[in-house]
Amino acid sequence: MKALTMRIQKFSRPGVILMVAVVAIITSMVVANATQTITTPNAAFISYSLAPGANSAAITPATNRSVLVMGCSTTIHDQGVGQVSLLHIPSPSSAIEWVGLESTPGAAITQGFIGYAGAHIVYLDYDHRVDIETASADTILIHNTSSNTFTVVGNVTLIW
Amino acid sequence: MGPNRLINVHGNRRRRSVALLCWLVFAAGLLVQLLSPHLKVSNGAFVIAPKMAAGQNAIRPDEIVGRQRRMQLLSVLLTVSGALGLAFLYRDILIGAASRGSSEAVDGPTCRDSMRSQHLGATRKTLQKRTTHRKTNTKETQTK
Numbered sequence: 001m002k003a004l005t006m007r008i009q010k011f012s013r014p015g016v017i018l019m020v021a022v023v024a025i026i027t028s029m030v031v032a033n034a035t036q037t038i039t040t041p042n043a044a045f046i047s048y049s050l051a052p053g054a055n056s057a058a059i060t061p062a063t064n065r066s067v068l069v070m071g072c073s074t075t076i077h078d079q080g081v082g083q084v085s086l087l088h089i090p091s092p093s094s095a096i097e098w099v100g101l102e103s104t105p106g107a108a109i110t111q112g113f114i115g116y117a118g119a120h121i122v123y124l125d126y127d128h129r130v131d132i133e134t135a136s137a138d139t140i141l142i143h144n145t146s147s148n149t150f151t152v153v154g155n156v157t158l159i160w
Numbered sequence: 161m162g163p164n165r166l167i168n169v170h171g172n173r174r175r176r177s178v179a180l181l182c183w184l185v186f187a188a189g190l191l192v193q194l195l196s197p198h199l200k201v202s203n204g205a206f207v208i209a210p211k212m213a214a215g216q217n218a219i220r221p222d223e224i225v226g227r228q229r230r231m232q233l234l235s236v237l238l239t240v241s242g243a244l245g246l247a248f249l250y251r252d253i254l255i256g257a258a259s260r261g262s263s264e265a266v267d268g269p270t271c272r273d274s275m276r277s278q279h280l281g282a283t284r285k286t287l288q289k290r291t292t293h294r295k296t297n298t299k300e301t302q303t304k
Contacts, residue, residue, distance in 0.1 A: 016253055023186070027243040030193055034236035036201055037228055043205035044221035046213045058218035139218050157205060158221050 043159045050130070050144035051151050058139035062160040063090040071132060071142070071156035073103075073125030078152065080125035084110060084132075086140075094137035096121075103128065124154060132156070179249050186242025189235050196231035197224060 048056050061067040070083035084100025095115035102110050103123045110122050115137040124130045124142070130152045135141040144152050200207040206225050213219065247254065 020247075020254060023243055023246060026190065027239050030189060030236055030239040033193070034232040037199075037232040040201050040206060041204055042222065042225060044208050044225060045202065045205040046208045046219075046221075047210050048213060049210070057213050057215045059213075060218050060220040060222075062222035135218075159205075160222060 041159070043157060045155060045157050047153075047155045048142045049151060049153045050142065052144055052146045052148060054144050055135075056142040058135040058141050059156075059158070060139050061086055061088040061096075061158060063088045065160055068159040069098075069100075069122070069132065069140070069156065070159075071122070071124040071154060073130050073152055073154040075125065075130075075150075075152045075154065078125045078127050078129070078150075080104060080123065080127075080130075082107075082110075082122040082124050082132075084122045086121075088138065090138070096134055096137070096140065098122075124156070125152065130154065175249070178245070182242050182245035182249055184242075185238050186246065189237070189239030189242055192231055192235040192238060196235060197228050199224065199228050 042062075046056070046059070050056065061069070065087075067086045067088065068083065069086050070081070072081040073079055080103035082101060082103040084098040086096060086098040086100075089095045089097065093115075095113060097113040098121055099109065099111040100122050102108050103125055105126065110120075112119060112121065114134050117134055117136050119134040121132040121134065121140060124132065127146075129146040129150070130142065130144055132140055133143050142156060144150075146152070206221070206228070208219060208221060208224070
């Protein structure tokens with residue numbers, strides 16, 4: 001360490017300035033990255049691309065707080081958008097409760113209080129083939145219900 | 161002379177360990193930064209990687225985001241503490257480099273050796289003064 005200190009002391013001026021600059025730049029990058037992460041609101045953006053009959057990974061919403069789940073389908077000729085406000089009630093009385101609006105056409109109120117898998121929550125596309133369902137009493141998933149070779153793409157945003 | 165030297169040795173050892181600690185803290189901050197889940201931020205939302213969303217395991221966005229936040233906070237605290245500690249520890253070198261830079265800007269380039277020789281000259285003068293003082297003291301004692 002003494003050798004290191006002596007070496008630093010013997011550095012030429014450009015060497016010292018370079019070292020200071022490197023430490024300063026790295027620190028600034030870390031600070032910028034952390035600032036961006038800390039100031040970003042609690043929102044998660046999830047893209048999906050689902051083959052017929054396929055499911056996305058199960059998503060566990062935050063518990064005991066309202067979570068806005070809004071999703072859309074960007075599939076050509078099957079665009080649509082739907083949203084629900086959702087409450088995840090944790091165990092022991094695990095359940096998911098929601099209220100929201102289905103995708104057009106025939107946009108109607110969707111609501112429920114379900115503690116089992118497979119319950120429809122909201123449609124995200126025009127043809128009502130892509131929906132968000134309960135995957136269990138604690139999780140939800142995106143499901144492509146179409147039976148033909150129709151891969152659907154889109155995204156879901158969760159805000160809590 | 162002895163106790164002073166001992167204090168110097170202790171001071172150097174302390175300074176060395178503080179420097180090592182600062183570098184370690186700085187490196188730990190960078191390590192935490194590297195190990196944190198690298199979630200992309202787009203349009204004010206954390207983007208969950210499609211690979212993760214298409215996998216078999218359930219994903220918990222609130223936990224992923226919370227972990228990312230905690231790790232970033234830890235990383236920034238460690239890195240900034242380390243960097244500030246290093247800046248404080250090597251302030252002499254930094255200020256020296258800065259002042260040399262400014263003096264060069266005003267007076268033109270000055271050689272580091274010339275500064276050192278000036279400094280040595282000053283030390284020599286002080287030593288000569290001390291020696292003369294001691295000699296005078298000895299003479300006075302002998303006279304008494």
